[in-house]
Amino acid sequence: MKEKQEFLEDALMVAAERMKRGRLSRRGFNAGLAALMGSAVMGAARRAHADTGRVVVVNWGGDAVPGFQKAYAGFGEASGLELLVDGSGPSEGAVKTQVNSGAVRWDVCDGEMYSAYRLGRDELLEALDYDVIDKSLIDFGDVHDHGVANYTYSYVIAFDTEAFGDRRPTSWKDFWDVETFPGKRTLYRWMSANLECALLADGVAPEELYPLDVDRALAKIEELLPHILTHWATGAESQQLLRDGEVAMGQVWNTRAALIKEDTGGRVDWTFDGGIISPSVWMVPKGNPGGAKAAMDFIAYALRPEVQVKLMEAYAMGPVSAAANDLLSPELALANPTSPENFGKQVLLNNKWHADHYGETLERYLALIGA
Structure with missing residues (x-):
């Protein structure tokens, strides 16, 4: 769990460094911060109830909170739903506690893929709806009933x-x-x-x-x-x-x-x-407050090739889609773990x-x- 938190925080530090070096515009970097400032306070995410018209996505905190706001800023316009990002960390213990107590705060978790397997076996996750989520976009990483790869490093x-x-x-x-x-x-x-x-x-x-x-x-x-x-x-x-x-x-x-x-x-x-x-995962706690459809809609949006490209442009988190790889600049392709010239060299x-x-x-x- 700690590994994921440290990598996401580091990815945002890398983005800041790239901005200093002129490889990422200040406007692009600040877009996520502005989106976060314009959102409701984090406490609102914890008070969400079923079918709230919002989606609460949890990651591992720190700079990863505004980072996700930046990468997925277009979700609201695409879906009509408000996106809130909670940085309190979707550990297995936290997911278990929320589901077993009936007090689930999160709609979608950016977690460890191996956690998705375990939590799914324990019937603590919603089954993903692959009529909404296009699993054909996943060329690198796991796809199973309770988890789907979202990026790689x-x-x-x-x-x-x-x-x-x-x-x-x-x-x-x-x-x-x-x-x-x-x-x-x-x-x-x-x-x-x-x-x-x-x-x-x-x-x-x-x-x-x-x-x-x-x-x-x-x-x-x-x-x-x-x-x-x-x-x-x-x-x-x-x-x-x-x-x-x-x-x-x-x-x-x-x-x-x-x-x-x-x-x-x-x-x-x-x-x-x-x-x-290392592929990461999207997973949905059972009984998520915004409803299963809202969670599936977010995952489907985040997996769009052009959205995966936005994540790679800012933070060098590799796409899980070959279609996204086709949209990368030659410079970004060289640094992408899943580019054809790189993937075959790795495990x-x-x-x-x-x-x-x-x-x-x-x-x-x-x-x-x-x-």
């Missing part, structure tokens, strides 16, 4: 070109190879994608990753621990570590990797080779496996790294 390899001469790492095996590619490393402090990276480094073929061999993955991570300077906690920290030369190689979000390359004039480069694509994270094993595996991972 990748965990990629970034590296200091001056540390390795003419050699360029192109795999997680290279990332673990401290003899050929000497220098300190950094990994994300949470488990997301780390087990997959470790197994790929240990020679497991991408098509044979799942079910994950947790013992083997943790042993491989333990092998690298003496060479890990730190486990980064924020995107800004990962950027600083590579920019300042504190580490020679890092596992980072693709959104940050692009900024690091720009920061350093290409001294730090990065690759989608071996990247782990799509298997959320069904994480739905069944995440909790106990995370405890073992955090104990290993001392977090």
